[in-house]
Amino acid sequence: MSTDELIKNLRGIWARAYVRIIGVNREPSWLIFELFFPLLPICAFAFVYKSMNAPSDYLGFVILGGAMTAIWMNVLWGMAAQFFWERESGNLTLYMLCPMPTMAVLIGMAIGSGFSTFFRVIITFMIGKFIFGITLHIASYWWLFVTFMLTIAAVFSLGMMMASFFLLYGRDAWNILTVFMEPVFFLSGFYFPVKTLGYPLGAIASLIPITLGLDAMRQLAFKLGPATAFLPVGVEITILIILTIIYLIGAKYLLNKLEYLGRREGRLTLRWQ
């Protein structure tokens, strides 16, 4: 790719990310839907642990897991379903028409979503921490930050892949998304350490990057984290990097296939099909 093309693509990526980033400021309703509502199940699980006199780190696990649900919700509704909406509004046609690769649009979408989700997770976690008086034992701020960012990157790469996949099977998108929601909440260990599931099930759950990211972050942020570890942090970070690459390649492959099918069959531009 030439420098000129790179600059053009970066312009497109920034433009698409801008929609999401600016949206955070212009739609205060997210405070209710993406901050207050996720806090409710967090509180429910936290109260359960509290009534059982579980160690306070377990409350921390729940609060971190609950805060991270924002990422998954954003990936499902903001990434996977997004192309479906874009087609309905006519934006997808314009994306395909423009000289910039559609992959750049997808990356822009992911960056914009990742940016807004980043703050939502942190704010939700800080509110939960304040309400339940959680004490953190940070092993390494740097690696905690790296793990958090890698988790976001890996999950949104998966989201990019899902965006194309769901568009191919657009009519069933809503059902598939709903089916995906609860099993992922369970398998990812949002509200308990994933080690509890055992290694075979945990290994399957590791295909969802949030599982490993969450486990590694718990190890790095809480005193009891290493005791409940599924895999060592280093291994989990390595797998997250590998998953990010695989999902990005998968997203590119599916998007190319989708674009070709779209041009051949008219699926993407003719809404009646």
Added chain:
Amino acid sequence: MSIAIKTTELSRSFTGGGEKEAGGLFQALSDVNIEIPEGMIYGLLGPNGAGKTTLIKILSTLLLPTSGEAFVNGYNVDNQYDKIRPIINMVSGGENCGYGILTVAENLWMFAQFYGIPTKTAMERIKTLLEIMNLTDKADVKINKLSTGMRQKMNFIRGFVTEPKILFLDEPTLGLDVNAARETRKFVMDWVKNAVEPKTVILTTHYMKEADEMCHKLAIIDSGKILAIDTPANLKKQEAGGASYNITVGYKEFDANSLRAIPGVASFAHSVSDEDAIIEMIFNLEAGGALAKIIEKLSSEGLSILNIHKKEFSLEDAFIKLVGRRLNGGEAGANEHR
């Protein structure tokens, strides 16, 4: 003059849509051959489902042809779409694109970025286009607050911000009020006329007047086939046959059959107005039919001619003759005098 668009035996069929259940194949385009020189507004005129939008989608690289070839600015739409996309743009009437959370200016800026246009250049163009389309006061308004017409204007501007060499306008005035539609038509015509580098517009429209007023050349399309290609003036002339005259004379008994028998008269009809003591006569002439012979005959019958009016054939007359029905789907009326 260079060729902006050329198609050879271009066909496109779909398995799907309403025909899917029957397992049928819907032929949207059949052996379309067109050649569009650059610097022209080229119209595609046809009823719903005629294949206009399918043709535009193929030319704008959104759809592959089933067979045949299409070239845009010399590039094949099949495998050179990456060379075509930077020089084209498309505006469809009634489209709902953009993001409601962004303002008009932001949406336009965003779409300009997808073409790699630097922000400064994009904002200058946006400012100018907003002024031309009388939308400057809405520049900072979120588009979910705009009326349908204003949103359509914004979409229209989006097509021009990238300064495309070839622009596809698919029913661009749909949803616009009369004044806005007039402004839009004028803007497109000026844009093509005053361009330093040749600009080409491919326009599909339902509005005969719009096609007649704007297009240098028109292709009439129906059921996926091109039925005629010519200038609007020639289409009207060729397809309508000879001229038609309305002649008003003072009331007097006369022999209608003798008027029908005048050489060159294809048909004759009349109506008598007792109140005004006049007779309205309609003469449809064959090509080359002579008005002079009619006047001579009327004078010899002792009828005093009060008024002679030549009826101008419209594009719709030509369309009805070619397609067999009106553009809005109705049948050619019984009062169509031909």
